[in-house]
Amino acid sequence: xxxxxxxxxxxxxxxxxxxxxxxxxxxxxxxxxxxxxxxxxxxxxxxxxxxxxxxxxxxxxxxxxxxxxxxxxxxxxxxxxxxxxxxxxxxxxxxxxxxxxxxxxxxxxxxxxxxxxxxxxxxxxxxxxxxxxxxxxxxxxxxxxxxxxxxxxxxxxxxxxxxxxxxxxxxxxxxxxxxxxxxxxxxxxxxxxxxxxxxx
Amino acid sequence: xxxxxxxxxxxxxxxxxxxxxxxxxxxxxxxxxxxxxxxxxxxxxxxxxxxxxxxxxxxxxxxxxxxxxxxxxxxxxxxxxxxxxxxxxxxxxxxxxxxxxxxxxxxxxxxxxxxxxxxxxxxxxxxxxxxxxxxxxxxxxxxxxxxxxxxxxxxxxxxxxxxxxxxxxxxxxxxxxxxxxxxxxxxxxxxxxxxxxxxxxxxxxxxxxxxxxxxxxxxxxxxxxxxxxxxxxxxxxxxxxxxxxxxxxxxxxxxxxxxxxxxxxxxxxxxxxxxxxxxxxxxxxxxxxxxxxxxxxxxxxxxxxxxxxxxxxxxxxxxxxxxxxxxxxxxxxxxxxxxxxxxxxxxxxxxxxxxxxxxxxxxxxxxxxxxxxxxxxxxxxxxxxxxxxxxxxxxxxxxxxxxxxxxxxxxxxxxxxxxxxxxxxxxxxxxxxxxxxxxxxxxxxxxxxxxxxxxxxxxxxxxxxxxxxxxxxxxxxxxxxxxxxxxxxxxxxxxxxxxxxxxxxxxxxxxxxxxxxxxxxxxxxxxxxxxxxxxxxxxxxxxxxxxxxxxxxxxxxxxxxxxxxxxxxxxxxxxxxxxxxxxxxxxxxxxxxxxxxxxxxxxxxxxxxxxxxxxxxxxxxxxxxxxxxxxxxxxxxxxxxxxxxxxxxxxxxxxxxxxxxxxxxxxxxxxxxxxxxxxxxxxxxxxxxxxxxxxxxxxxxxxxxxxxxxxxxxxxxxxxxxxxxxxxxxxxxxxxxxxxxxxxxxxxxxxxxxxx
Numbered sequence: 001x002x003x004x005x006x007x008x009x010x011x012x013x014x015x016x017x018x019x020x021x022x023x024x025x026x027x028x029x030x031x032x033x034x035x036x037x038x039x040x041x042x043x044x045x046x047x048x049x050x051x052x053x054x055x056x057x058x059x060x061x062x063x064x065x066x067x068x069x070x071x072x073x074x075x076x077x078x079x080x081x082x083x084x085x086x087x088x089x090x091x092x093x094x095x096x097x098x099x100x101x102x103x104x105x106x107x108x109x110x111x112x113x114x115x116x117x118x119x120x121x122x123x124x125x126x127x128x129x130x131x132x133x134x135x136x137x138x139x140x141x142x143x144x145x146x147x148x149x150x151x152x153x154x155x156x157x158x159x160x161x162x163x164x165x166x167x168x169x170x171x172x173x174x175x176x177x178x179x180x181x182x183x184x185x186x187x188x189x190x191x192x193x194x195x196x197x198x199x200x
Numbered sequence: 201x202x203x204x205x206x207x208x209x210x211x212x213x214x215x216x217x218x219x220x221x222x223x224x225x226x227x228x229x230x231x232x233x234x235x236x237x238x239x240x241x242x243x244x245x246x247x248x249x250x251x252x253x254x255x256x257x258x259x260x261x262x263x264x265x266x267x268x269x270x271x272x273x274x275x276x277x278x279x280x281x282x283x284x285x286x287x288x289x290x291x292x293x294x295x296x297x298x299x300x301x302x303x304x305x306x307x308x309x310x311x312x313x314x315x316x317x318x319x320x321x322x323x324x325x326x327x328x329x330x331x332x333x334x335x336x337x338x339x340x341x342x343x344x345x346x347x348x349x350x351x352x353x354x355x356x357x358x359x360x361x362x363x364x365x366x367x368x369x370x371x372x373x374x375x376x377x378x379x380x381x382x383x384x385x386x387x388x389x390x391x392x393x394x395x396x397x398x399x400x401x402x403x404x405x406x407x408x409x410x411x412x413x414x415x416x417x418x419x420x421x422x423x424x425x426x427x428x429x430x431x432x433x434x435x436x437x438x439x440x441x442x443x444x445x446x447x448x449x450x451x452x453x454x455x456x457x458x459x460x461x462x463x464x465x466x467x468x469x470x471x472x473x474x475x476x477x478x479x480x481x482x483x484x485x486x487x488x489x490x491x492x493x494x495x496x497x498x499x500x501x502x503x504x505x506x507x508x509x510x511x512x513x514x515x516x517x518x519x520x521x522x523x524x525x526x527x528x529x530x531x532x533x534x535x536x537x538x539x540x541x542x543x544x545x546x547x548x549x550x551x552x553x554x555x556x557x558x559x560x561x562x563x564x565x566x567x568x569x570x571x572x573x574x575x576x577x578x579x580x581x582x583x584x585x586x587x588x589x590x591x592x593x594x595x596x597x598x599x600x601x602x603x604x605x606x607x608x609x610x611x612x613x614x615x616x617x618x619x620x621x622x623x624x625x626x627x628x629x630x631x632x633x634x635x636x637x638x639x640x641x642x643x644x645x646x647x648x649x650x651x652x653x654x655x656x657x658x659x660x661x662x663x664x665x666x667x668x669x670x671x672x673x674x675x676x677x678x679x680x681x682x683x684x685x686x687x688x689x690x691x692x693x694x695x696x697x698x699x700x701x702x703x704x705x706x707x708x709x710x711x712x713x714x715x716x717x718x719x720x721x722x723x724x725x726x727x728x729x730x731x732x733x734x735x736x737x738x739x740x741x742x743x744x745x746x747x748x749x750x751x752x753x754x755x756x757x758x759x760x761x762x763x764x765x766x767x768x769x770x771x772x773x774x775x776x777x778x779x780x781x782x783x784x785x786x787x788x789x790x791x792x793x794x795x796x797x798x799x800x801x802x803x804x805x806x807x808x809x810x811x812x813x814x815x816x817x818x819x820x821x822x823x824x825x826x827x828x829x830x831x832x833x834x835x836x837x838x839x840x841x842x843x844x845x846x847x848x849x850x851x852x853x854x855x856x857x858x859x860x861x862x863x864x865x866x867x868x869x870x871x872x873x874x875x876x877x878x879x880x881x882x883x884x885x886x887x888x889x890x891x892x893x894x895x896x897x898x899x900x901x902x903x904x905x906x907x908x909x910x911x912x913x914x915x916x917x918x919x920x921x922x923x924x925x926x927x928x929x930x931x932x933x934x935x936x937x938x939x940x941x942x943x944x945x946x947x948x949x950x951x952x953x954x955x956x
Contacts (some may be wrong), residue, residue, distance in 0.1 A: 009759075037586065040595070041653035044756045059759060068595050072653050075660035081765055199279040 004048055008167045010160070011076050013101055015085035015094040016065030019120040022150035023086065024062045027160050032151050039064040041072045049164050057165045070104075077108035081170075082116065084165045089119040089147065095137075104142060105157040114166055116144040118159060121145045123149040254292060306339045316362035319369040328380070329395075331373050332402035336368040336637050339404050373813060378412070385416050398471045406472055407479065414483035417460050421453075421484070425491040428452045443537045446499035447544040453491050454552040461559060475567020478560045478577060482584050485556075489589030492549070496593045499545070503538055505600055514605045532611040535604050542601040543649045549594040550650040553585055598654055605642055606661045612638040613665050613670050617673050622715060627722045627839050636730040637668055641740050647745045652753050655742060656760040663763035670727075671770045677720035678778040683710045684785040717835050721778040723840045728771050735764050775842070784831075792851070794826050795857040799864060803871030804944060810870045820878040824885050827854070831889065847890050851897045854882070857902055862908075865942045874909035879905040900930045907931075907939045911948050916940070920956055 012020040021039050025031045028045045042060040047054055061080070063073035077083065087094040098117075105115065111152055117138040123182060126168035133149055144162070148155040272526025304742065315334040322331030348647075377399050386390030393416055432449040435442050461481065468476060487546065500506065501894045527615070560581050568574045585591055616634035623630070632919075646658035742757065749757070801819050827850075834846055860881075867875065883898040916927050933956035940951045 040586075042656075042756070044752060044759070046755065068592075068599050071599045071606070072657050075602075075606075075657040075664075078660065078664055155285075 006056045006168060006171055007059060008056065008081045008164065009059045009061065009079055010075075010082045010084060010163060011061040011063060011080040012084045012086060012120075013063055013073065013077075013105070014084075015088070015097050016067060018065065018086045018088040018091070018094050019150050020065065020084075020086050021062050021157055023084075023118070023120060023133065023148065024060050026133065026150040026153055026156045030153075036068060039069075041069055042076060047160075049161060051161070051164050051168050052095055054168065056168060057140075058160065058164060060160075065140065071122075074108050077105060077113075078110060080109060080113055081167050083116055083164075084113040084116045084159070085143070086118045086120050087129070087134075088121050089129045089131075089134070090121055090124045090126045095119075095129045095134070097105040098137060112170075114144075114163065114170070115142070116159070117141075119145075119147040120150060122147045122154060123152045148172060159171065225354055242607055256408055258561065279607065311337055311343070312362045312366070316365040316369070319373075321814075323369065323372065323376070328373065328377060328399055329402075332377070335366065335370045335373055336402040338370065365502060369757070370403060370671065373399075374405060376404075376791045378408070379404060380410055385412075394467070397467070399708060401472050406476065407910060410468070410472065410476060410479045411483060413464075414480050414748040416485060417464070418487040419461060420488050422491065424456055425487075427454050427493075429491075429495060429498060432495075433502070444541045444544060446495060446502070447541050447548065449495050449876075450492070450545050450548045451908065453488070453495065454548055454555075457488055458552065458555055460484065461556075465563070467558070469563075473567065474563055477563035477567075478584075481556055481560055482580075485499055485584060485590070488552075488559045492593050493589050496545075496596070502830075503541075507537070508538075509603055512603060517606075517758065527702040529830065532608045532615070536606050539601065539604050539608055539645065542597055542604065543645050546594060546601060546649045546651060546654070547850075549590060551599065553590065553594070557581065557585065566649055582870065593699065598649065601646075601649060602654060602657050602661075605646065609638060609642045609658075609661060610669065611667055612670055617670070622719050623718065626836060627719070628726050629719045629723060631673075631731065632723045632726055635666075638728070639665070640734055640737070640766060643734075644741065646668070647741050650745065652746055652749070652757065656756055659738075659760045660763060663760075663767055666731075666764075666767045667770050670765070671724075671774055673728075674720050674724050674771075675774050675777065677716055678724075678774065678781055680717065680787045682717040682782050683713055684789055715837075717781070718834075721775065721782075721842055722773050722837075722839045724774045724778065725841050726956055730773075731764060731768050731771070735761060770951060776846070779842070779849055781847050783853065787850050787853050790826075790830060791857055793851045794823055795854065795861055796866075798858070798861040802864050805874065806872040807870070810874065818878070820881050824882065826922075829887070842893070844890060847886065848892075851886055854886075855897055855901050858882075859904065862901075862904060863938070863942070867908050867942050868945050869909075869943075871909065872905070872910070876905040903927070903929065903931055904939050907936060908943060910940075910943075913940060913946050916956070 012024065014020055016038060021034060021036050021043065024043070025033060025036075028047045039062060042066055045060045045062065047059060047060065048057045050056070061076050063076065077200060078177070083105055085098065085105070089095075105113070117134065119131070119134045124149055134147065135145050144166075146155055146159050146162075148159055150156060293477070315338050319331050319334040319338075322328070322334060375398050381393065381396040381400075383389075384396060397409055397413045400406065428449050432445045435445045439445070440447055461477075461484065464480070465477060468480060561578065564574055564577055564581075568577065611799050613635050615801070616638060619634075620629050620631040643655070643658050643662060643932050646655045649655075702893055739761070748751070798819050803814075805813060831847070831850075835843060838846060862875065865871075879898065879901050883894055883902065886894040886898075906919070907916065917923060919927055920929075929936070936956060937954065940954075942949060
């Protein structure tokens with residue numbers, strides 16, 4: 001029925017209004033719906049992409065940025081293979097909140113999760129955070145960095161494809177049988193059966 | 201020359217024969233021609249008759265043609281005249297239309313006159329319904345047509361006067377009705393309120409009417425809500441419903457609102473027409489929002505929600521940083537009732553929102569025909585609900601619920617693990633039952649909130665608690681290891697003496713840690729079954745609680761549920777780890793010496809020795825007895841799955857070791873026979889104690905015994921390659937030869953010569 005070999009969960013987080021839903025919509029449906037309402041709880045989309053002749057199913061969890069949904073959104077971090085942390089390049093406060101988000105990721109997500117920092121809305125001409133500042137922040141925290149525009153469809157495809165490729169690479173590495181009964185270490189990213197599990 | 205003549209003569213003969221044939225053919229042709237000619241001659245008279253008959257018809261045809269032409273011209277005439285008639289009818293039709301229009305205008309004029317006279321009288325008589333009916337009649341006239349009529353008429357001043365009267369009367373009535381309505385509201389005169397509510401639409405004041413009326417209803421709702429909240433606040437601690445009094449208050453509020461909508465909808469539909477419920481609902485929603493906010497605020501204050509949430513988050517921060525300091529902790533038991541109340545409150549909000557949506561959409565379906573307008577209005581409804589205080593409060597409640605439920609689950613499971621006890625006759629301990637009871641309870645409670653997001657999050661949290669907290673405990677207990685038994689009594693005695701002297705070990709410690717190990721292993725196994733049962737039951741319950749999930753919601757739920765199977769995988773790893781522990785401490789150290797005694801028995805036997813061997817206590821009898829002692833000590837204490845698993849591992853050890861000692865032994869024919877019997881009885885013993893067949897695990901060993909049991913080397917050919925009795929060999933040709941070499945009576949040159 002489903003002919004994909006890998007299933008990855010990608011979770012988007014970041015302040016309200018930075019464009020998480022628009023990024024997801026742009027990638028999964030090719031749309032940029034203006035006047036998007038605030039997301040309630042979590043939304044869930046699926047897109048199957050092809051990486052080097054292999055079908056990869058991306059399960060994308062679009063979370064609400066508003067504080068009152070935090071107890072919902074946090075529960076999805078644990079099973080995530082990749083976390084996309086989004087800010088708005090034209091809105092300083094969304095950038096200032098990044099350390100808080102990182103703390104939350106640290107607390108709830110697996111230590112092996114792939115973390116990506118995304119500065120969205122580069123189509124706007126009232127930029128407040130220079131590219132270099134974002135880049136430095138990402139480097140300091142050991143994250144990938146990319147600037148996007150969901151509106152102009154800049155780098156959106158690249159963002160998700162890059163993630164799919166990286167996760168594939170990771171999955172292939174950890175898929176090597178490596179059972180050692182006397183020294184088994186808990187490795188949530190690879191033992192989680194939902195994770196990188198080869199289906200079929 | 202003579203040859204040529206001969207050739208000529210044959211050719212002449214040929215030619216002659218051909219001529220003869222041609223002639224014969226021509227004769228046949230001539231005969232047929234003659235026959236044809238005769239037939240034609242015979243037909244001649246018949247054909248001539250026909251021709252005569254036809255020529256007689258000609259004059260008749262001429263007449264027919266003439267008549268047909270006349271018919272055509274007649275039809276043309278008729279069609280022309282009917283064309284003329286129909287155009288006249290059309291004229292008549294349009295004339296009648298004009299007459300109708302005229303009649304309407306005349307009627308309007310007459311009514312205008314009547315209305316303008318009647319309206320004044322009605323106002324004087326205080327008969328507002330009648331007056332409004334006149335105005336309604338006036339408003340239903342085509343105002344532009346009235347103007348046109350006025351232009352066409354001589355006594356237009358008269359008519360204009362009527363129009364003016366009516367317009368004034370309408371304005372007057374509007375003012376009066378609005379005023380009277382307010383008066384009625386102030387004097388709480390419900391009859392008058394409804395009376396004037398019905399008059400509004402006659403005066404074309406639909407929106408004002410709905411607004412005024414619903415504002416009136418709001419005050420009613422507010423009054424009751426106020427009373428209910430006050431009584432909730434003053435409810436005494438001893439009251440039976442104290443624990444859920446705020447949920448009750450919310451329920452009363454929503455029920456009251458729903459009743460208001462239900463009772464007034466028919467009134468609204470009759471006097472205002474369908475499709476106007478949304479306006480009414482949006483006004484009532486303002487009151488709903490106000491009251492919900494008050495109830496939730498009061499609730500939050502009384503139940504000290506902020507304080508509890510803060511305690512919880514501080515607690516989790518401290519435990520995650522592992523500083524280990526003792527903090528005032530809320531007892532999960534105390535939170536239990538509060539969590540129940542929140543889930544009930546949330547469910548009530550959810551239910552009321554669904555009620556409004558259903559009502560308003562059904563009303564739109566009947567009242568509004570254009571798809572575009574309908575779409576627009578349903579968007580308005582969506583926004584109304586989304587931006588309502590009610591939704592915000594609902595989200596807040598869910599957020600509180602999830603924080604508290606998560607804490608409750610974590611703490612309760614931790615407690616279940618802490619107070620874990622083993623009952624003598626049980627294979628598992630109390631933590632399994634307790635933990636799954638708690639997890640199930642939490643998930644069921646999340647289902648009762650009516651929120652799919654709430655359910656998904658609680659499932660996610662359950663997965664985390666089970667996979668980390670719960671499995672980790674089991675794993676840690678298995679890590680303690682299974683204390684190995686002692687090989688003989690003296691050794692055991694010595695070790696024990698030493699340990700007791702050094703104060704390291706209390707007598708009975710070993711027994712205790714053995715039990716702990718076995719119970720943990722059993723716990724992991726029965727947890728796997730609990731998980732399957734848990735998933736089955738919650739899927740059913742969710743289907744029941746949310747029957748109309750769309751594909752996206754279903755996908756979300758399924759993805760979260762798949763997290764539970766990850767727990768099963770983790771449990772399987774824990775079990776495997778435990779069994780491997782058992783193997784290294786309980787199986788290997790015992791099996792090896794038992795198997796090694798095989799080497800003490802000679803397998804190069806004479807007939808007499810064979811009889812003596814079979815009469816005495818043989819190797820395999822002792823082995824089976826030892827195995828039986830070992831297995832019986834595990835048979836009843838392990839769950840059947842674990843016991844099976846245990847035997848599998850044991851069988852593998854036994855067969856591998858057996859093979860090793862066989863390879864170190866020399867056999868003669870009778871020795872091979874003994875070995876074959878020994879292998880058979882061992883396989884038989886192990887198979888008898890399991891649900892699966894051990895034959896496969898014994899395949900190599902059986903084949904080795906078969907080879908060693910040969911009379912002659914050549915027998916191998918009966919079993920090898922394409923022979924009739926060929927079997928699937930688990931031994932390589934080299935191995936077969938090595939085994940053959942164990943037979944002291946087989947010559948190695950003969951073995952070398954074998955072609956396998």
